[in-house]
């Protein structure tokens with residue numbers, strides 16, 4: 023078997039990382055999971071439901087669910103048809119109900135009804151990935167766990183205490199820099215910082231680690247909180263010389279693509295209001311080759327910013343993705 027590649031070293035040292043986490047914990051002294059649970063089974067159920075859903079919404083659904091299915095054996099006896107309407111408001115309810123029923127059956131059949139206590143066993147359960155497993159280990163089983171969600175991924179990369187797009191690599195980088203007793207607390211702190219301060223559009227003036235943050239120094243301080251986008255000088259479209267072959271070609275093309283008389287009078291697009299609406303319509307940015315190298319929009323930090331941007335998703339029966347929360 024090929025040896026595992028070495029974990030890339032993040033820009034900040036372990037000592038820097040510990041100092042930064044200590045500062046962040048003064049800003050968020052009560053960082054903890056916001057999911058409500060009474061034991062490992064309940065936290066496992068709540069964390070599966072929290073994929074692509076807010077903790078607040080999950081906390082509205084779980085009290086009735088835990089009352090009706092107080093343990094894995096009770097949940098294993100439920101059908102997905104029965105579960106779906108009870109968890110519908112959390113989104114992806116079909117996939118989640120399959121995960122819940124499958125997870126509960128495995129816990130009963132393979133572990134005698136008790137939630138297993140190791141990462142290896144947890145990630146074998148249906149609907150359970152590393153992030154969910156780390157949440158349960160760290161918060162309900164007293165085993166060191168460092169959950170990496172989209173907030174941890176974004177904040178850690180921005181500050182420079184991690185440098186990877188892959189959550190597992192970030193988990194390893196942070197885990198190496200911090201004592202295992204601090205892992206869960208560090209994750210909770212970074213999550214809260216990502217929710218409240220270091221949002222996709224960061225509130226840097228309110229941030230206690232601004233002097234140590236690479237993203238602040240390299241991007242925000244130079245180009246503003248929106249990165250290179252607001253620093254870009256608007257370009258004036260070049261007009262072809264009157265009478266040139268470019269202008270003639272464009273005019274001919276415009277004649278050939280004109281397929282109708284435009285909005286008919288009386289249609290919603292006609293008249294001054296329609297004209298105004300068309301004029302006010304923002305331009306759709308071109309999806310061409312992307313920024314040129316050397317421009318404020320290029321380079322690894324901006325790539326990080328784009329990579330950590332939450333993906334749009336539809337709500338429904340598709341499979342939930344763990345890290346894109």
Ligand code: SF4
Nearest residue numbers: 220224226229232235
């Ligand atoms: S300084 Fe700004 S970018 Fe850096 S961690 Fe704080 S909020 Fe985030």
